[in-house]
Amino acid sequence: MLNHARHADVVVVGAGLAGLSAAHHVVAAGLTVIVLEGSDRIGGRMATDTVDGFRLDPGNHLLNTSFPELHRTPGLAGLRMRQLSPGVLVRGGGRNYRVFGDQRRARDSLSLLIGGSRTPFSATLERARLGATLARLAGTSTARLLARPETTTAEALAARGFSPRMVDGFLRPLLAALLSDPALTTSSRCADLVLRGFARGRLCVPEGGSASVPELLAKALPPGSLHLGRNVTSVSTNEVAVDGHPAVRCRAVVVATGARRAAGLLPGLHVPEFHPVTTLHHAVAEAPLREPALVLAADRRGPVAYSVVASEVDPGCALDGRALVSSTVLGPLPGGRVADAERLDREVRGHLADLYGTDTDGWELMALRHERDAVPAMRAPHHVRRPVRLLSGLYVCGDHRDISTAQGALYSGRRAAHHLLRDLGVRFRPEDTQRNLAAA
Known part of the structure; x- marks a missing residue:
């Protein structure tokens, strides 16, 4: 790391997933970048303790x-x-039931989980409704999901005909694990995006x-780009002030901290629950x-x-x-x-x-x-694609500007970088990524 870096094309404040993502897309376009992290380690919430x-x-x-x-x-x-193993194990009624593992056994176990005292026909209908819903979500584009009418997840599940037994026996615990929201107050659009991911892929x-993700990103940046222990006190479109260190001059700034910290640097910024x-x-x-x-x-x-x-x-x-x-x-x-x-x-x-x-x-x-x-929290109504461009030269990213997952953090960093590149008049093609990184 360079100890006296005072100028770069772009300064990124924060070395979490969003900030490191933005930094990589900037470097891939051929610009220089400095990443300033206030703590003594990278990754933000993606940290691993030993x-x-x-x-x-x-x-x-x-x-x-x-x-x-x-x-x-x-x-x-x-x-x-x-x-992880395909699907999940659900503990209900004193037994564990696999849902969406081996398909034949999954059908049987889901029937036991949601059937209870209900008729076999009702349980079969419930299974078919769940399977059809996940299949439709798996094949639906993000644009179409985000264009749907929005309500809470609980209301959306009820409107789709899912019984309380199905919701409490499977959908609520699953979404609690994926969204950290057992009350199901999350925007139905965000829940659909998460359920689509569950239907399309495997949990892993x-x-x-978890720290290996930001560590890999940091290692791949050009030498001297990342500086730890740099507490940023203020930002503008062309300068970042750092406590106890010289100010860093630049052409653009990306604030990629947590929501509360970002609002401290950018007064008026939305801070979620x-x-x-x-x-x-x-x-x-x-x-x-x-x-x-x-x-x-x-x-x-x-x-x-x-x-x-x-x-x-x-x-x-x-x-x-x-x-x-x-x-x-x-x-x-x-x-x-x-x-x-x-x-x-x-x-x-x-x-x-x-x-x-x-x-x-x-x-x-x-x-x-x-x-x-x-x-x-992504309570309804929720702005899934909250703006990352505040003005020309000043940008913000993080999962609080998108969906509250690692996917959302990484994507918000890419969105911020692409707005920045357009404002600076930098022509960028995704296929140039590896060549520019190799040359950096």
Whole structure:
């Protein structure tokens, strides 16, 4: 890293997914870039902690093989993904049911899950409605999805004829895992985009932890581009002020921080509500499930929304032959204090004992990570493509300007970069990407 860089064509403030994406598209067009990150590490919420040799990912960082930006973003060609089992396991009625794994068994298990006391005909009709809905979503373009009438997800599911049993038994727990919104207040358009991804691809996580995505992007930038520990105090179209360091002159600025920080630099910027997320990681002597499956809690008999044996997905995240179980609790912490961690751990282990059908008394809590601003809420009405161009020379990006996923963060960075390039009169073709990166 250069310690005295004072000029570049473009300055990007923030080294999360959106900022690194924007930086790569700028470099691909042949411009110089400086990325200023206020903390001592890159990635923003896409971070991985190491505790006693275990790699722990805080928060909800499920990706999907169908995310287009994982394939379009320069610098991610070497990304290795670890796929979860097809579909999900849903815990309901005291049993686990697979949904959308092997198709024949999936039909049988979904029938058991939603059938209950209902007639076989009703359950068959419900299955057909769900299958038809997902098939239609899988074949619908983004433009058409975003043009649909908007309501809350709960209202949209009811309007499509799904029974409360189907919603509570499968759709709510699935969307809670994908959107961090068990109340289903999310815009129906955003839920459709997420369900389309579920129908088109496989859930997955980055090999080596979620931090491997921003690390790969940062490594692929030209040497000297990235500067950590640079607290930006103000921005304009041609200069960025940095606390304790010389100002950096430029032709354009991209603010790619979280929503609250961005609003501090750009007064008047929209700041959404957020879904809090708490993640608990337990080291166990033996994996309670020998499969890389996402386990959804449909009964809601405890605090856990979903859980996964992380070491079955990526064996490298655990140590010494032990397994790692990562579980997610949605909403504010009970009592609102991290001091309640011991009580929450007891409640979570009690719930996990039911989800996995095993004794959890000996499970060791490796870490409890609570993030108040984990996921920007997308309550209806929601502006999915919030403007990233504020004025010529000043841009903003992040998942708070798009959809609250890694796909949304990466795509918002690309949108900001392309607006910037047009304003600067830079002609850019996607096929030039690799040549410009190689020459940088």
